[in-house]
Amino acid sequence: MRAKGRINFGLALVATLAVAWSLTGSIARAQQINGVPGSPSSTVTLDGKQLPPPPIPFGGVIKETAKDSTPWWPPRVVPPKGAPNVLLIMTDDQGYGVSGTFGGVIPTPAMDRIANAGLRYTEFHSTALCSPTRAALITGRNHHSVGYGVIGELSTGYPGYDSIIGPEDATIGTILRDNGYATSWFGKDHNIPSFQYSEAGPFDQWPVGMGFQYFYGFLGGETDQWTPYLYRNTTPVFPWIGKPGYNLTTDMADDAIKYMSGLNAAAPDKPFFVYYVPGGTHSPHQPTKEWIDKFKGKFDMGWEKLREQIFANQKRLGVIPADTQLTPWPDGQAAYGGAKLPRWDSLSLLQKKLYAREAEVFAAYAAYTDYEIGRVIQEVQDEGKLDNTLIIYISGDNGTSAEGTLEGTYNQMTAYNGILTLPLAAQMLHYTDWGSDKTYPHMSVAWSWAFDTPFKWTKQVASHFGGTRQGMAISWPGHITDVGGIRAQFHHVIDIVPTILEATGIKAPDLVNGIKQKPIEGVSMAYTFDKANANARSKHDTQYFEMVGNRAIYHDGWIASTTPPA
Incomplete structure (x- = not known):
């Protein structure tokens, strides 16, 4: 009973x-x-x-x-019927003049592929620095709104600067996961507070705690590509041990392809969101030798001639207005720590040889990174999913980095520790192994300035487009009706989340885990997909920029900016 x-x-x-x-x-x-x-x-x-x-x-x-x-x-x-797969790609420390897709001299055929199948965006912007851009990108909110007014390593513990993405700012990973997507993150994660970099956790700020069901990559600003500091989800891994010639740039693509292939075999109809953010081309610049060899002698013309060549290419491609004037070379103003950038003809033959090598290795790293991105895109095609995949490819999370000092360095840690000048003889000892596992290199500020053509300044400087203008391409077969077109509407990284949400038919949630969500501050770019809107007025009419005191405000085609301190 x-x-x-x-x-x-x-x-x-x-x-x-x-x-x-x-x-x-x-x-x-x-x-x-x-x-x-x-x-x-x-x-x-x-x-x-x-x-x-x-x-x-x-x-x-x-x-x-x-x-x-x-x-x-x-x-x-499950997501709404017909919701696309999403592949969101962003490279590192690449200004507007780096990629061949936007007039640079470095071939980027994977980005070309997306641009030719979709659209190029010529007025797309970052925050000027790594962590802040990435926080804004995955939340759809301005960097100060989500705790990243500066990089995590410089967090201060005050609102807007504590390096914490709060529960009221759910990421696109969380939103898509909870709506039935398979979510994953490959590469750089510069959005974990530095005091949580360990197996002890807590893990709420790690990818697996922010909606990404699988993570394979590194923490912080950069890692050695030959012997990287890697995690799979929350467990440290060392895939390079016992593998001569290992390089993370290839390994990361291999892991993403393996993940996508396995997902396709297990659940072919389940849509995916892959966030693919390789370390290239943040220092250390460490491509394989075969890629370095491809660029031998390609930069012997020097940085001023490089700017002129990129500028001409940009006009030819139509990614800058035909009446654009090239900004002057900064030999009449402070450009780096109170110093001025030298003219190429003022250098000794040995200096020219060293500096040209720095650019060769950087270019090789950029091209190598794009090649491996191309393999990931090809996997989407091989699975027969390219026609229902929204691909967003952003070249750089800020302008090209000027953190390599005026001379460049065979070991970036020297610059990070305040050593801004190295004897030329010591630098030349590393000429032949520049970029190998025996070095941790970066290049001269002058190259960085050139790779931000046609704009002034570089990474970290939010007041000028040399720090904030990024090339971007988007493809979505059947939905973009002006294939190969160019869009000049003003947009910002906070616009990516609302664009993805509109494309997938998923609404931004009011509550996540019972917590009221702050409004998403970006606007969708999906209106630009229609050919009829090729010249439509931008829906993002006002945007502020600020980073370590450098600031600007954009409104309706006008921008007011401060001058960076000498």
């Missing part, structure tokens, strides 16, 4: 819960369940207001015997 009493009590409890659910509003009533309700294959698409959604009560029948009972499974959450 006691057993029967427990069964009856259980039935009464189920009935009570069912009544309570009907009184508070059923998600099943508000959102259509697809397939046979209660079957393991049934699905539901969310209204997006609350993530994760409230649990659906048991909808089957429980009797005293199994034969008189009916099993029931809650429906599996």
Whole structure:
């Protein structure tokens, strides 16, 4: 009798819960369940207001015997019908004049592929620095709004500068995951507080704690590409041990391809969101020798001639207006730590040889990175998913880095520790192994300035477009109706999240884990996909820029900016 009493009590409890659910509003009533309700294959698409959604009560029948009972499974959450896969790519420390896609002399055929199948955006912007741009990119909110007014290593513990992305600022990873996407992150994660870089956690600020179900990459600003500091999810891994010739740039593409292939084999209809952010071309510049050899002698003309060549290419491609004037070379103003950039003809033959080598290695790293990105894109095609994949490829998270000193260095750690000048003889000892596992190199500021053509200044400087203007290409077959076109509407990294949400048909949530969400501050760029809107007015009409005191404000085609201190 006691057993029967427990069964009856259980039935009464189920009935009570069912009544309570009907009184508070059923998600099943508000959102259509697809397939046979209660079957393991049934699905539901969310209204997006609350993530994760409230649990659906048991909808089957429980009797005293199994034969008189009916099993029931809650429906599996899936995105809206036809929602695309999303591949979001961003390289590191590459200004507007780096990629061949935007007039640079470095071939970037993978980016060309996306641009030729979609659109090039010529007025797209970053925050001028790594962590802040990345925080803005994955949240759709300005960098100060999500704790990244500066890089995490310089966090101060004050609002806007504490290096914490709060629970009120759910990432695109969380939003897409909770709406049924498979989410993953490959490469650089510069959005974990530096005091949480360990297996002890907590892990709420790690990719796996911010909506990304799989992570393979490194923490912080950079890592050695030959012997990287890597994690798989939250476990340190050392894939380079016992593998001569190992390089992270290739390994990361291999891992992404393996992940995507496995996902396709297990659940071919499950849409994916892959966030692919390699370390190239942040220092250390460490491509393989075969890539370095491709650029031998390509920069013997010097940095001023390089600027002229990039500038001419940009006009030819139409990625700058035909009447653009090239900004003057900064030999009449402070450009780096109070110093002025030298003219190429003022250098000795030995200096020219060293500096040309620095640029060769940087270019090789950029081209190598793009090549491996191309392999990831090819995997999407090989799986037959290219026609239903939104691909966003951003060249750089800020302008080209000027952190390599006026001379460049075979070991970036010298500059980080305040050693800004090295004897030329010591530098030349590393000429032949520049970029190998025996060096940790960066290049001269003058090259960085040139690779930001046609703009002034470099990474870190938010007041000028040399620090904030990024080349970007977007493709989405069947949805972009002006294939190969150019878009000159003003946009910013905070616009990527709302663009993805509009493309997928998913709404920004009001609540995530019971916490009210702050508004997304970006605007969708999807209106630019239509050929009829090629010259439409930008929907992003005002944007501020600020980084370590360098600041500017854009409004409706005009920009007011401060002058960086000498």
